Amino acid sequence: MQDKTAVEVGADGVAIVTINNPPFNLLSVDVMLSLKENIEGALSRDDVKAIVITGTKGKFSAGFDVTAFGGRQGKKTKRELGFMSIQFVTDTLEAARKPLVAAIEGPAFGGGLEIALACHARISTSSAQLGLTELQYGILPGLGGTQRLPRLVGLPKALEMILMSKRVDGREAQIISLVDAIAPADKLLGVAHQWALDILERRKPWVISL
Numbered sequence: 001m002q003d004k005t006a007v008e009v010g011a012d013g014v015a016i017v018t019i020n021n022p023p024f025n026l027l028s029v030d031v032m033l034s035l036k037e038n039i040e041g042a043l044s045r046d047d048v049k050a051i052v053i054t055g056t057k058g059k060f061s062a063g064f065d066v067t068a069f070g071g072r073q074g075k076k077t078k079r080e081l082g083f084m085s086i087q088f089v090t091d092t093l094e095a096a097r098k099p100l101v102a103a104i105e106g107p108a109f110g111g112g113l114e115i116a117l118a119c120h121a122r123i124s125t126s127s128a129q130l131g132l133t134e135l136q137y138g139i140l141p142g143l144g145g146t147q148r149l150p151r152l153v154g155l156p157k158a159l160e161m162i163l164m165s166k167r168v169d170g171r172e173a174q175i176i177s178l179v180d181a182i183a184p185a186d187k188l189l190g191v192a193h194q195w196a197l198d199i200l201e202r203r204k205p206w207v208i209s210l
């Protein structure tokens with residue numbers, strides 16, 4: 001089976017953890033367990049100083065695969081969605097003692113954006129699309145987005161985005177403080193790397209939104 005996330009550690013000590021579930025890097029329990037495992041691995045390595053999270057093929061993540069929400073669990077005993085909290089990934093990010101930066105290109109929706117919100121900074125391209133779009137499926141953001149988004153963008157803007165499943169592009173996201181900086185696609189990872197090292201060296205603030 002193809003790995004759902006990949007890790008590469010650069011000579012500068014920044015690990016890039018890439019979500020690898022094309023075409024939209026949708027999240028599932030498997031993808032999130034793989035993400036958690038690779039982030040924990042990077043956090044425990046002495047040669048890793050900071051972590052950048054991104055998505056493969058120019059797409060951060062379009063959120064949870066909503067087809068997994070269909071149907072009742074019935075008498076299943078295996079640990080599946082509905083039997084377990086899916087916040088295990090954001091719990092890991094929250095507990096991290098190394099800088100975490102999200103490098104966002106393409107869609108960052110629902111759980112995808114919530115993973116980015118749990119990082120200490122977000123860098124995006126100007127054309128990236130960001131939103132907590134869960135309500136269009138009749139569900140609430142489930143990875144802490146209802147708490148983290150208002151802390152970054154203020155309550156009125158967060159309510160507008162959540163209640164109307166409103167999407168913003170990278171440019172607007174920077175204006176409302178949802179992303180910290182904009183970079184062209186070919187420089188995105190480089191800028192995110194530098195931002196992570198700047199947090200480490202205290203040249204940029206270590207911002208925890210929850």
Ligand SMILES: C[C@H](O)CC(=O)SCCNC(=O)CCNC(=O)[C@H](O)C(C)(C)COP(=O)(O)OP(=O)(O)OC[C@H]1O[C@@H](n2cnc3c(N)ncnc32)[C@H](O)[C@@H]1OP(=O)(O)O
Pocket residue numbers: 024026062063064065066067086107109110111112114133134136137140141142143
């Ligand atoms: C825990 C969390 O809080 C819960 C969540 O994350 S809920 C999920 C939130 N995510 C979203 O709202 C994203 C919704 N998707 C989109 O906006 C758009 O599909 C997109 C921008 C990703 C891609 O757009 P576009 O390129 O025009 O392709 P589009 O035709 O819409 O989608 C392609 C296929 O992917 C599927 N898809 C897209 N997002 C999906 C998702 N989150 N779950 C399951 N399937 C999805 C579509 O249903 C479609 O399937 P089909 O080919 O069988 O009809």
